[in-house]
Amino acid sequence: MELKGLGVSDGIGIGKAVVLENEEFDTSKYEVDSNEEKIRLSNAVDTLLKTLEEKAEQASGEQAEILGSHVNMLQDPILMSDIVKLIKNENCNSEYASAAVFDQYIQIFLSSGDELLELRASDLKDIKNNLLATLLGKPLMDVSRLPAGTILVAEELTTSIAAGINPENISAIVTMMGGKTSHMAIIARSIGIPAVVGISIEQIENGTSMIADGSHGILHLNPSEAQIKEYKEKQDVLEQNKLALEKFRGMKSITPDDREIELCANIGLELDIDLAVKSDAEGVGLFRTEFLYMNRNFAPGEEEQFSAYKKAAVAFKEGSVIIRTLDIGGDKEIPYMELEKEENPFLGWRAIRYCLDKNEIFLTQIRAILRASAFGSIKIMIPMISTVTEIKRTKKLIQQVKAELTKENIAFNKEIPVGIMVETPAAAILADQFAKEVDFFSIGTNDLTQYTMAVDRGNKKVADLYSTYNPAVLRLIYHTAQAAEKNGIMCGVCGESAADPLLIKFLIGSGINELSMSGVSILKAREIVRSSSYLELKEKVKENVEQLQDVEDAVVFLQTL
Amino acid sequence: MLNQKITVKNPSGLHMRPAGIFVKEVGRFKSEVMIYFKGNEYNAKSMLNLLSAAIKCGDEIELRINGTDEEECMKSVVAAIESGLGE
Numbered sequence: 001m002e003l004k005g006l007g008v009s010d011g012i013g014i015g016k017a018v019v020l021e022n023e024e025f026d027t028s029k030y031e032v033d034s035n036e037e038k039i040r041l042s043n044a045v046d047t048l049l050k051t052l053e054e055k056a057e058q059a060s061g062e063q064a065e066i067l068g069s070h071v072n073m074l075q076d077p078i079l080m081s082d083i084v085k086l087i088k089n090e091n092c093n094s095e096y097a098s099a100a101v102f103d104q105y106i107q108i109f110l111s112s113g114d115e116l117l118e119l120r121a122s123d124l125k126d127i128k129n130n131l132l133a134t135l136l137g138k139p140l141m142d143v144s145r146l147p148a149g150t151i152l153v154a155e156e157l158t159t160s161i162a163a164g165i166n167p168e169n170i171s172a173i174v175t176m177m178g179g180k181t182s183h184m185a186i187i188a189r190s191i192g193i194p195a196v197v198g199i200s201i202e203q204i205e206n207g208t209s210m211i212a213d214g215s216h217g218i219l220h221l222n223p224s225e226a227q228i229k230e231y232k233e234k235q236d237v238l239e240q241n242k243l244a245l246e247k248f249r250g251m252k253s254i255t256p257d258d259r260e261i262e263l264c265a266n267i268g269l270e271l272d273i274d275l276a277v278k279s280d281a282e283g284v285g286l287f288r289t290e291f292l293y294m295n296r297n298f299a300p301g302e303e304e305q306f307s308a309y310k311k312a313a314v315a316f317k318e319g320s321v322i323i324r325t326l327d328i329g330g331d332k333e334i335p336y337m338e339l340e341k342e343e344n345p346f347l348g349w350r351a352i353r354y355c356l357d358k359n360e361i362f363l364t365q366i367r368a369i370l371r372a373s374a375f376g377s378i379k380i381m382i383p384m385i386s387t388v389t390e391i392k393r394t395k396k397l398i399q400q401v402k403a404e405l406t407k408e409n410i411a412f413n414k415e416i417p418v419g420i421m422v423e424t425p426a427a428a429i430l431a432d433q434f435a436k437e438v439d440f441f442s443i444g445t446n447d448l449t450q451y452t453m454a455v456d457r458g459n460k461k462v463a464d465l466y467s468t469y470n471p472a473v474l475r476l477i478y479h480t481a482q483a484a485e486k487n488g489i490m491c492g493v494c495g496e497s498a499a500d501p502l503l504i505k506f507l508i509g510s511g512i513n514e515l516s517m518s519g520v521s522i523l524k525a526r527e528i529v530r531s532s533s534y535l536e537l538k539e540k541v542k543e544n545v546e547q548l549q550d551v552e553d554a555v556v557f558l559q560t561l
Numbered sequence: 562m563l564n565q566k567i568t569v570k571n572p573s574g575l576h577m578r579p580a581g582i583f584v585k586e587v588g589r590f591k592s593e594v595m596i597y598f599k600g601n602e603y604n605a606k607s608m609l610n611l612l613s614a615a616i617k618c619g620d621e622i623e624l625r626i627n628g629t630d631e632e633e634c635m636k637s638v639v640a641a642i643e644s645g646l647g648e
Binding site for chain 2: 069072073076077078079105108109112117120124291292298300301303304307
């Protein structure tokens with residue numbers, strides 16, 4: 001039987017189900033001597049704290065952090081004083097009092113309408129159950145001793161259980177509740193075991209043989225011999241591929257004929273910075289700054305931005321960090337930006353167009369970026385440029401900020417490179433003129449494809465047209481890279497194509513010298529770079545790029561590279 | 562007794578990790594630290610109390626600190642919030 005859910009952690013797990021039941025504790029009220037009861041409560045809390053602290057010490061990374069936050073919550077003064085007050089006032093037992101107080105907070109969090117608080121409600125439930133178990137003298141659920149090949153099945157995997165998972169015996173996690181950002185998913189990803197959520201687990205009994213595919217969100221119950229064999233083979237292939245790629249860690253991204261290609265990571269949140277470093281990226285080719293502006297009531301100040309930019313600069317002292325200025329428009333709800341509802345937000349008042357009109361927000365960002373440039377190798381990149389006048393105006397504003405900082409004696413890189421995203425057809429077509437005005441290009445192939453093919457990639461009726469393999473797009477990429485080369489500036493690619501194995505060789509042959517992608521794709525890209533003959537690719541691309549008529553020709557050609 | 566209004570500026574507001582840092586900072590002092598927000602009073606030394614206030618980035622809160630080390634406490638707390646609580 002096949003069940004479909006949502007995959008929240010990649011990989012394949014094969015094994016037998018161990019179903020974790022939600023334990024129901026007896027929290028009925030009875031009379032006690034409140035002084036004795038306070039001591040009993042305090043002992044239970046101490047015991048639980050010790051257990052959690054021990055677990056936290058044995059764990060590391062995400063798991064340790066989460067256990068740590070549970071320890072903090074258990075030591076919360078108000079939580080404890082509320083419970084003790086209830087015990088004193090009603091001379092009741094700790095189980096009843098604890099449940100009552102915890103439930104009160106859980107309710108507040110659940111009805112807050114705030115996504116993060118709702119997630120924290122499950123943390124509280126978890127701590128409450130652990131406390132009740134300790135009070136009643138029951139052992140805490142411990143998954144560290146389950147047999148190897150166990151697939152954990154539960155309605156909801158509590159944080160403290162997830163934090164105790166040993167990847168050596170747990171092959172996969174299957175739950176009903178949870179999503180990509182729940183603690184369980186984050187932990188599963190950080191320790192590398194597959195996880196599927198959204199499954200109606202009533203159909204699963206203890207001991208059921210299962211295959212969990214975390215990459216596709218599929219669960220097979222009682223799979224056949226043939227299915228097991230098939231998935232075991234898939235598992236082996238995935239493992240082998242991962243190991244094989246590991247040998248490229250730390251190696252130079254250089255072709256056998258000495259052409260260097262810089263392999264960088266795209267990041268969009270501060271917490272991506274660590275992942276990018278771990279992925280062996282040589283720098284950041286695209287630091288999306290939108291996260292700093294969203295989900296809030298006023299624009300981020302200079303200090304806040306400066307600290308985020310500086311963190312990236314310091315993490316990548318060796319390579320460069322390309323920071324893209326604000327790239328938001330009418331498609332997003334951002335009250336303080338005074339954006340209007342537009343018919344065509346992607347063709348509208350967004351990104352640099354907005355920034356040139358509403359100077360203040362832009363100038364603050366430039367100040368923060370310039371200040372951070374004193375701490376590493378930062379480059380400024382302007383999105384959605386379509387005219388040379390726009391970039392000239394932008395450069396004037398940057399000069400203005402530089403002069404301000406100089407007057408205030410604040411350090412910054414006076415020679416900070418300024419480049420543009422080439423994502424509008426206008427910028428690509430006029431690349432030779434733009435190349436005279438900037439220090440580098442980065443081709444945003446996703447948007448370039450949309451605008452060039454005049455297709456909305458989200459529109460199912462025409463989504464077929466959206467393909468970067470369209471010869472028109474390939475020509476624009478080639479033309480842009482060549483214009484950059486002729487003018488002696490760097491040209492990178494920061495769209496999805498940078499990680500596409502079918503396109504990497506084409507990009508190298510076109511003259512692209514930097515590829516920026518999601519961290520997970522870096523090692524694979526390096527493998528391809530190290531097996532590409534630049535001069536050969538250069539010839540082949542030059543001869544063929546203008547002969548291609550259609551996507552089919554293009555794909556055939558790309559496969560020959 | 563010292564009063565001060567301040568705007569929360571870190572991106573996640575007073576949630577989990579930043580709240581934890583805030584509570585740790587406040588816990589170093591003997592004074593009582595209360596936060597007034599949207600007509601309610603919250604004990605800044607309690608992470609749970611703080612979390613239930615659901616204070617977001619951009620929200621203005623009023624700090625009321627009372628105790629023997631209230632001056633130093635106010636200074637530290639304000640500095641912690643202005644520096645973005647580790648974000």
